Amino acid sequence: MSKGVIAALANGLVFVTGKGGVGKSAVAAALSLALAEAGRRTLLLGIDPRENLHEWLGVAPSGGERLAIVPGLVLESLRPRLLIDREVETRLPIRLLARQLLAHPLYHQFVDGAPGLEELVVLAYVERCLHGEFDVVVLDGAASGHALGQLLAPALVAEAVRGGPFARLAARLRGLVSDPRRCRTVLVTTAEEMPAAETFELAEELTAAIGVPAALLVINQLAPDDLPVARAGEAAPLVLWRRRLARQQRERERLRSGWSGAVTELPWLPLPRGAALAHALAEWLAAAPEAPA
Amino acid sequence: MKRWPRLLVFVGAGGVGKTTLAAAAGWLSARDGARTLVMTFDPSHRLRQTLGVGAEAALSEIPVAGAPGGRLRASLLDARTTFDRLVERYAPDAVARDRILGNRFYRTFSGSLAGVLEYMAVERLFEVRAAERYDRIVLDTPPTREALDFLGAPRRIVEFLDSGIVRLAFRSWFDDSGRPRLTRRLGPLGRRVEAGLDEIVGVDLLRDMVEFFRAFGPLYEGFRARAAEVERLLREPETGFLLVAGPGEERIPETLYFARRLREHGCHLAGVLVNRLHPPLESAGPWPPLLAFLSRRDGEGLRLLAERLGEIPLGGLPLLGDEPAHLAGIERVAGELETALADLG
Numbered sequence: 340m341s342k343g344v345i346a347a348l349a350n351g352l353v354f355v356t357g358k359g360g361v362g363k364s365a366v367a368a369a370l371s372l373a374l375a376e377a378g379r380r381t382l383l384l385g386i387d388p389r390e391n392l393h394e395w396l397g398v399a400p401s402g403g404e405r406l407a408i409v410p411g412l413v414l415e416s417l418r419p420r421l422l423i424d425r426e427v428e429t430r431l432p433i434r435l436l437a438r439q440l441l442a443h444p445l446y447h448q449f450v451d452g453a454p455g456l457e458e459l460v461v462l463a464y465v466e467r468c469l470h471g472e473f474d475v476v477v478l479d480g481a482a483s484g485h486a487l488g489q490l491l492a493p494a495l496v497a498e499a500v501r502g503g504p505f506a507r508l509a510a511r512l513r514g515l516v517s518d519p520r521r522c523r524t525v526l527v528t529t530a531e532e533m534p535a536a537e538t539f540e541l542a543e544e545l546t547a548a549i550g551v552p553a554a555l556l557v558i559n560q561l562a563p564d565d566l567p568v569a570r571a572g573e574a575a576p577l578v579l580w581r582r583r584l585a586r587q588q589r590e591r592e593r594l595r596s597g598w599s600g601a602v603t604e605l606p607w608l609p610l611p612r613g614a615a616l617a618h619a620l621a622e623w624l625a626a627a628p629e630a631p632a
Numbered sequence: 633m634k635r636w637p638r639l640l641v642f643v644g645a646g647g648v649g650k651t652t653l654a655a656a657a658g659w660l661s662a663r664d665g666a667r668t669l670v671m672t673f674d675p676s677h678r679l680r681q682t683l684g685v686g687a688e689a690a691l692s693e694i695p696v697a698g699a700p701g702g703r704l705r706a707s708l709l710d711a712r713t714t715f716d717r718l719v720e721r722y723a724p725d726a727v728a729r730d731r732i733l734g735n736r737f738y739r740t741f742s743g744s745l746a747g748v749l750e751y752m753a754v755e756r757l758f759e760v761r762a763a764e765r766y767d768r769i770v771l772d773t774p775p776t777r778e779a780l781d782f783l784g785a786p787r788r789i790v791e792f793l794d795s796g797i798v799r800l801a802f803r804s805w806f807d808d809s810g811r812p813r814l815t816r817r818l819g820p821l822g823r824r825v826e827a828g829l830d831e832i833v834g835v836d837l838l839r840d841m842v843e844f845f846r847a848f849g850p851l852y853e854g855f856r857a858r859a860a861e862v863e864r865l866l867r868e869p870e871t872g873f874l875l876v877a878g879p880g881e882e883r884i885p886e887t888l889y890f891a892r893r894l895r896e897h898g899c900h901l902a903g904v905l906v907n908r909l910h911p912p913l914e915s916a917g918p919w920p921p922l923l924a925f926l927s928r929r930d931g932e933g934l935r936l937l938a939e940r941l942g943e944i945p946l947g948g949l950p951l952l953g954d955e956p957a958h959l960a961g962i963e964r965v966a967g968e969l970e971t972a973l974a975d976l977g
Contacts, residue, residue: 361648576911582953609925612882
C-alpha cells in the first residue's frame with residue numbers, strides 16, 4: 340500500500356462528518372471503496388434512519404441487512420434501536436421477562452429518552468466489528484451538531500452514571516474515541532464560506548471534546564478552474580461562474596492556511612449522484628498523497 | 633405568497649440555505665414596515681454571524697443594526713438556557729427549582745436529551761408569540777436528523793408526560809438503604825431480576841433517572857398545557873411553512889417527503905423554494921463542462937419537481953456569485969426571495 344491518505348486511515352474507526360449538504364456520504368462511500376481496493380477489510384456503516392449510502396454504491400436499500408459491495412467492502416445500515424433490543428434479549432436472565440420488557444411501553448420510552456444510549460450502542464457495535472472481523476469501520480456520521488454528540492456521548496455518560504455496566508461501557512468507549520490510533524475523524528467541507536466556518540468550529544469542538552484533532556480535512560466539490568481569460572461583454576452565466584471560482588479559491592486558501600493537519604481535495608465531477616461518481620472519487624483518494632498543509 | 637403569515641417557518645434539509653433565507657425574509661418584512669423577529673435554533677450560530685448579533689441574543693431579542701427601519705430583531709436558541717428558564721418559571725418554589733437544577737442527570741443532559749432542542753424551539757417560539765411584541769415572526773428550524781422532528785416535539789412531550797413513566801417515578805422505588813423495594817419483596821426471584829436490571833443499565837442509573845423525573849413532577853402541568861397550545865399554533869392558518877430544497881433531480885424524493893409530512897401534520901405549506909439554481913444556458917456555448925452539466929441538472933430537476941408537486945406553489949432562487957455571510961449581502965438575497973415569493977402566487 341502506498342503512503343497516502345488511504346494508508347493513514349487503514350485501521351480502526353474512521354468517523355466521517357461535516358455540515359449538511361457538503362457530500363459526507365459520498366466521501367464516506369469513496370473512502371470505503373478505496374480502502375477495500377487497498378486490501379483492507381472494510382465495513383461502511385450508516386446510521387441515518389433514512390438509508391442513503393446504498394445510492395452511492397449502486398445497490399438497493401437493504402432494510403438493515405449487510406450487503407457485500409465489492410471484495411473487502413460490506414455496507415450496513417444500522418438501526419441502533421434493534422441493537423438495544425437484541426442486547427436486552429441476550430443479557431436478561433429470564434426469557435419471559437425479556438419479552439415482556441421489550442413489549443412494555445415504558446421500555447420504549449426509556450430507550451427513546453435515555454440520553455446517549457443510541458450513541459453508545461453504535462460505538463459498542465463498531466468496537467465489536469473491529470475485533471477481528473474488519474480492519475476498518477467507516478462511520479458515515481450525522482451532520483456537525485449531532486456528530487459531536489456521537490463522539491461526546493461516552494464522556495457524558497461516564498460522567499453522569501456512577502457505576503454499573505453502563506458506566507464501564509462508557510469509559511471503555513471513551514478510550515476508543517480518544518485513542519488516535521483507533522479512532523480517526525475525517526471532516527468534509529466545501530470551499531464555501533459557511534461550511535468552512537462551521538468546519539473550523541467543529542474541529543475546535545471535537546478537539547476539546549475528545550482531546551484528539553481531526554485526522555483529515557477533505558475539501559470536496561472543487562470546480563476546475565478551466566475558464567479562458569475574462570473578456571468584456573461576457574455572457575452572464577460566465578460572469579457568475581468566474582465569481583464562484585474566485586470565491587472558491589479564496590475559501591480554499593483560507594481552509595488550507597487555517598488548517599494544521601492533513602488536507603486532501605476532491606474535484607467536482609460532472610456526474611450524477613451514484614456509484615459511478617463514488618468510484619471516480621475513490622480512485623482520486625487512492626492516488627492522493629497525505630498532504631500536510 | 634399573497635399574504636405574509638404572522639408566523640413564517642422555514643424548513644428543509646441541512647445545507648440548503650434555510651438560515652440565509654430566513655434572515656432575508658426578516659429583512660423584507662422589516663422593510664415593509666412590520667415589526668419582525670427572526671429566530672434561529674441553529675447551534676452553529678450562523679444567523680448570528682449573518683445578522684451581526686452577539687451571544688447575548690441567546691438570552692433576549694437583539695435589534696439587528698442596519699436593518700430597515702430598525703424593526704428587525706434576532707433571537708438565538710440555546711437549549712440549556714431555555715430549559716433553565718422554564719424550570720425557573722414553572723417550579724412551584726425555590727426548593728423544587730434547586731432540586732432540578734442540581735440534579736446530576738439534568739446538569740449533564742439538559743442540552744442533549746432526546747428532542748429537547750426541538751421542544752425548546754417551539755416553547756420559546758410560543759413565549760415570544762404570546763408576548764405580542766411583533767407583527768411577524770420568521771423561524772429558522774433546527775437542523776435535526778429528521779428535518780421535521782420539531783413538528784412532533786410538543787406531542788411527544790405530552791405523550792411522555794401522560795405516560796406511566798412519570799407516575800411510576802412517584803412511587804417509592806428505592807428503600808432507605810438504596811435497594812429497589814420491588815425486587816426485595818420478590819425474594820430470591822427479585823434478586824435475580826435486580827441483578828438482571830443492574831447488568832443491563834445499572835441500578836444507580838435508574839435511581840438517578842427516577843430522581844430526575846420526580847424532581848420534574850411539579851412542572852408537568854405547565855408543560856402539558858403549553859405543549860398543547862404550541863401544537864395548535866403550528867397548525868393555525870396564520871402560520872405558514874416554506875420548504876427550502878436544494879437544486880437537482882436527486883433532491884426531489886426528499887422534498888416530496890417533507891411536503892407530505894407537513895400536510896399530514898395539518899400544517900399550511902405556503903410553497904416550495906428551490907435554492908441556488910445554476911443559470912440556464914441559452915446559447916450553445918462553449919461553456920465550462922461542469923457549469924453546463926449543473927445548469928442542465930437544475931433545469932431538469934425544477935421541471936420534474938413542478939410536475940410532481942401538483943397544486944403546491946413552487947418558486948426558484950438563482951445561485952448568487954457571492955453568498956452573503958453578513959448583513960451587507962442580505963439585501964441581494966432578499967430581492968431574489970421577493971421575486972420567488974411573488975412566483976408562489
